[in-house]
Amino acid sequence: MKRFTQGFYAYAFAMAVCLAAVGVFLLITPQSRTEHIPEVDYSISLANLRRAASYQVWAPERVPAGWVPTSSRATDEKGTATWRLGFATAKGPDDKRAHAMLAESNEKPAAEFANRLANTSTVTGTVRIGGVSWEQRVREDKNQRSLVRFLPDVTLVVTGTASWEELSTLAGSLRQQEKVTP
Template sequence: MERFTQGFYGYVVAMLVCLAGVGVFLLVTPQSRTEHIPKVDYSIDVANMRRAAPYQVWPPDPVPAGWIPTSSQMTDQKGVVSWRLGFATAKRPEAATRSHVMLAQSDEKPAAEFANRMANTGEVVGNVQIGGVTWEQRLRKDKNQRSLVRLLPDVTVVVTGTAQWDELSALAGSLKQQVKITS
């Protein structure tokens, strides 16, 4: 018996016991094959933006089918009101995972600096018409990031992420201007 508790054989027996324990643990632990994406309700941020922002807010209405809002953050710092809303896009048949898209809006000046920061590039690669308005297309290849930028007189709107152009266009096309709430 001492032969199996010391030296090389002892090492082998200990390893087999450990591996058997791990195997049993993996067999009895429940495994979930469904994705779990946390969903947020951004309606409070929209209402707060409509009160705080000196510009009319552009939330999606309705959100593209199958998209999940995953984050929402409104900031009001030094007279600059900004909102960032993140999404996981719908599953695409050709893609194994969902893409991520962010809608960003701000009255930060200069507007071009905000747009460049959100898009991670200042290089415009083209323009596209969505819902009768022109959006700048920007592409940062090394980060696989596509962006649509709309520079309005009082607000800059950026739709950006790892999603394809048609997905970004779907979100940009769903944006509806909301009237400012005055107290």
């Protein structure tokens, strides 16, 4: 009895029993290989923002097939209305998704809002999307690309790890929403 409770062989035997138990557990536990991305309905956030914001809200009219809205948060604090709407893009050729986010706000100064969301104040170029000009910004160390548009009453930032093409698609899908009166 002593040989199973003391010494190297007892330790090795106990480890073997533990590893065998873990192996059996892994074999009988169901494993899911399918991707699960939580999807949100952003219509309530959008409706609340359309009522609360002092500006006409911009929202995507239609996003590409395979895009999943993953987050939506609208806030209205001291007259500053902000909306952040996140998407997981469709799977690319490498079978991976990227992330894209629309952020809009009437926060002043507008440049501070844009710089914070883009994680940089450096403009690397401009691009025309849907007939309007957007600033391009890149933060290489975070693999983040951003499109910024300053309007008189609101700042729009489309940002994320998505490609320029995907970000441009999201920016091009934005349509001004009618103001809802409370």
